[in-house]
Amino acid sequence: MLCVTVSFAGELRDHLDRATRDGVVRLTLELPAGLRDVVQSLGVPHVECGEVTVNGEAKPWSSNVADGDEISVRARYPLGSPRLDPRFLLDDHLGKLARHLRMLGFDADHEVGADDSDLARRSVAEARMLLTRDRGLLMRAVLRDGRFIRSVEPTDQAIEVVRSFALATVVQPLTRCLECNELLSAASREEVADRVPASAAVRHDRFGLCPTCRRVYWEGTHVDDLRERIRLILEGAGS
Numbered sequence: 001m002l003c004v005t006v007s008f009a010g011e012l013r014d015h016l017d018r019a020t021r022d023g024v025v026r027l028t029l030e031l032p033a034g035l036r037d038v039v040q041s042l043g044v045p046h047v048e049c050g051e052v053t054v055n056g057e058a059k060p061w062s063s064n065v066a067d068g069d070e071i072s073v074r075a076r077y078p079l080g081s082p083r084l085d086p087r088f089l090l091d092d093h094l095g096k097l098a099r100h101l102r103m104l105g106f107d108a109d110h111e112v113g114a115d116d117s118d119l120a121r122r123s124v125a126e127a128r129m130l131l132t133r134d135r136g137l138l139m140r141a142v143l144r145d146g147r148f149i150r151s152v153e154p155t156d157q158a159i160e161v162v163r164s165f166a167l168a169t170v171v172q173p174l175t176r177c178l179e180c181n182e183l184l185s186a187a188s189r190e191e192v193a194d195r196v197p198a199s200a201a202v203r204h205d206r207f208g209l210c211p212t213c214r215r216v217y218w219e220g221t222h223v224d225d226l227r228e229r230i231r232l233i234l235e236g237a238g239s
């Protein structure tokens with residue numbers, strides 16, 4: 001029998017049972033176990049962890065724990081400086097969050113109907129941060145980058161992502177198609193004349209065109225709503 005103590009820092013404590021929200025868990029193990037299994041058995045996905053030390057020494061996930069070990073786990077998020085050129089992959093249930101992230105200009109791929117293996121494989125192969133509300137999915141050893149989305153409401157979820165990855169200063173609002181995640185290209189009034197209402201064609205001379213679905217975006221009243229939502233997200237992330 002092995003007895004170990006595991007201390008979790010910062011927001012990793014969100015994953016712990018109420019009784020251990022001070023971040024310290026004393027654990028008795030029947031059998032020898034690996035470091036990653038011990039940490040994840042407490043509900044904390046390895047992809048959210050920063051440096052892990054055992055008795056004060058940094059250790060890789062492949063290490064085994066020994067009787068009396070004092071394990072200390074730092075939180076990887078929130079980042080201190082912006083994650084540059086972030087690329088996300090969102091699971092089936094986070095479609096609205098995907099649209100919010102696209103509205104902010106971030107590459108946010110949203111896969112409908114994909115199973116967990118596909119999501120994990122794509123996250124690794126395409127170096128996309130996997131965003132999900134499924135802790136079990138994030139515990140797959142193959143994953144390198146991901147985060148459990150704590151909030152339920154899409155605007156709060158967007159605030160959470162912007163804050164975690166320090167993205168407030170690198171947003172590029174309204175540069176991406178909300179439907180298919182493609183970057184918009186600039187289009188002239190003549191190019192889009194048959195795709196926008198006559199009133200918009202008269203009033204505006206700059207348009208954004210999605211190369212995939214051919215949707216056209218312009219500075220109409222609906223854009224004021226989007227800009228207000230962006231303002232709320234950035235304000236929320238800064239508070």
Ligand SMILES: [Zn+2]
Binds near residue numbers: 179
């Ligand atoms: Zn599109």
